[in-house]
Amino acid sequence: xxxxxxxxxxxxxxxxxxxxxxxxxxxxxxxxxxxxxxxxxxxxxxxxxxxxxxxxxxxxxxxxxxxxxxxxxxxxxxxxxxxxxxxxxxxxxxxxxxxxxxxxxxxxxxxxxxxxxxxxxxxxxxxxxxxxxxxxxxxxxxxxxxxxxxxxxxxxxxxxxxxxxxxxxxxxxxxxxxxxxxxxxxxxxxxx
Amino acid sequence: xxxxxxxxxxxxxxxxxxxxxxxxxxxxxxxxxxxxxxxxxxxxxxxxxxxxxxxxxxxxxxxxxxxxxxxxxxxxxxxxxxxxxxxxxxxxxxxxxxxxxxxxxxxxxxxxxxxxxxxxxxxxxxxxxxxxxxxxxxxxxxxxx
Numbered sequence: 001x002x003x004x005x006x007x008x009x010x011x012x013x014x015x016x017x018x019x020x021x022x023x024x025x026x027x028x029x030x031x032x033x034x035x036x037x038x039x040x041x042x043x044x045x046x047x048x049x050x051x052x053x054x055x056x057x058x059x060x061x062x063x064x065x066x067x068x069x070x071x072x073x074x075x076x077x078x079x080x081x082x083x084x085x086x087x088x089x090x091x092x093x094x095x096x097x098x099x100x101x102x103x104x105x106x107x108x109x110x111x112x113x114x115x116x117x118x119x120x121x122x123x124x125x126x127x128x129x130x131x132x133x134x135x136x137x138x139x140x141x142x143x144x145x146x147x148x149x150x151x152x153x154x155x156x157x158x159x160x161x162x163x164x165x166x167x168x169x170x171x172x173x174x175x176x177x178x179x180x181x182x183x184x185x186x187x188x189x190x191x192x
Numbered sequence: 193x194x195x196x197x198x199x200x201x202x203x204x205x206x207x208x209x210x211x212x213x214x215x216x217x218x219x220x221x222x223x224x225x226x227x228x229x230x231x232x233x234x235x236x237x238x239x240x241x242x243x244x245x246x247x248x249x250x251x252x253x254x255x256x257x258x259x260x261x262x263x264x265x266x267x268x269x270x271x272x273x274x275x276x277x278x279x280x281x282x283x284x285x286x287x288x289x290x291x292x293x294x295x296x297x298x299x300x301x302x303x304x305x306x307x308x309x310x311x312x313x314x315x316x317x318x319x320x321x322x323x324x325x326x327x328x329x330x331x332x333x334x335x336x337x
Contacts (some may be wrong), residue, residue, distance in 0.1 A: 024309075029312025038312075125309035127321055132312070 007088050010075040017073055018097060029126035037135030039082060044132065046089040048139045052158075056150075063148040066094055082175060084153045084156065088115040090145060102155075106172075115145070116128020120164060128165050141173055153181040204268070205336060206236045206284040207328065209304070212287040216279070219325065221332040238265070240284050243270040247280055255302075256313050258294050268325060273306065275296035277315070288336055296335040 034051070041047050070077050070093075080086040084105070091103035094115070104116040121137050136142075142158035147157045155178045164170035207313040220233070243263035250259045251274055260337035271293050273281040281297055281304075307313055307324050 028309065028311065031250050035311045080260075125306060125311070127312065127323065129312045129320070 007092040008096070008102060010070070010077075011093040011102065013067055013075060013095040014073055014093060015100055017069065020100075021122055027122060027126075029120045030135050030140070036133075038132065038135075038161060044135055051136070051139040052143035052146070055140040055145075056147035058140070058141075059144035059147025059149075060151050061147075062094070062098060062144060063151045066097060066148075069097070083110060083113060084108045086149070086152075087115070087175070090148070093114050094148065110177075112144065112174065112176040114161070115141075115173040115175065117141075117173070121169050123165055126165060132167065133166070137165050138163070138171065145173065145175060149175075150181075155179045155181055156159060164166075204236055204284065204286065204331065206240060207300075207332065208237075208240055208282045208284075209319065210280040210282060212278070213316075214318070215323070216317065217319045217328075218326055219332070220335065221329065236268070236284055238271060239268055240282050242271060243272070243282065244280065246270075247272040247274070247282065258297060259336050271297075273301065275301060279304070279316075285336070292335045298333055299330055299331040299335070302330070 022076075033054075034047075036052050037047050041050065057177045063183060075093075077089070077175055078085075079087060079127040080089060087105040091105045091111070095103045099121050101117065101119050101121060104118075105113055106116050107114040119140055122140065126137060128135055129138065139160055142160060146156055146159045157177075157178055158172070158175045159174050164171055207217075207219045207221055208215050209217040244264045247259060247270075250262045257274050257276070259272040259274055261269050261271050263331070267286055269285055269287060271283045271285065273283075273304070275281070281300060283293060285293070303324055304319075307319055307321055308315060310321075313319070313321075
């Protein structure tokens, strides 16, 4: 059994153990959040930044939940030797566990990879109006991936490069590795 | 050939979605005959709007959403469909079968619900989505011509 199929199987196993929410309620709640942000902030880059920030605080909590649930479910998580393994784990297990959709991994290099999402549960009924045609509606994902990988000492930058709401056939998130952080206890604990 | 031209000329199809205060969507669904004068179009709108009161009255007589034909002026009929939120779909036609109109209204109702689920669409505001417009016309071609 190849690594990616066992990751998919583990992802599916974790997904079955998660409490489920109504997909429409989820999409509509996110839609309400985005429209509120649109009303609060004047320009589109600010909205993207806010969505990313919200995603970041979600992501730092997601990775702990992922690791804890995996241990409870008896899913073995071999440490990721290369960035490719990290990418597979995020795409096949992380996305599957929290959203119920698997992402595909593409363009893997030593310093980055791309996540391809065929279906996006957040943008279920959404159609972007003309004045917000450039809005990256699902920018939340970028924050989530950044926050999650930050907790495992990988500093990354995520950008949405392709979006089905903008007319592309698939959604693509580009993840670029900036640096591998050292295990630290944070600034508060620095020795004098 | 003369008879077919006469048929299209006497059966204009006008579809309007009316909200609480204003029309939210308008579509002229007839094939252009080339002879439709401006006054004919304005008359069509007038007939539709005058049928609004009759539609309100008819709403109390039945508990289904489809109100069938609420008005008839010369050869033009007005059929109405009332959504749960009191939005009126009005169709001005020259005599289509009840069933085909009901199918058309149900189709448009589904499209309307999808539009209203869009987080960027504010309820009871004009529908500007081009996708919606296209799909309404496709549905009209399918059921009404």
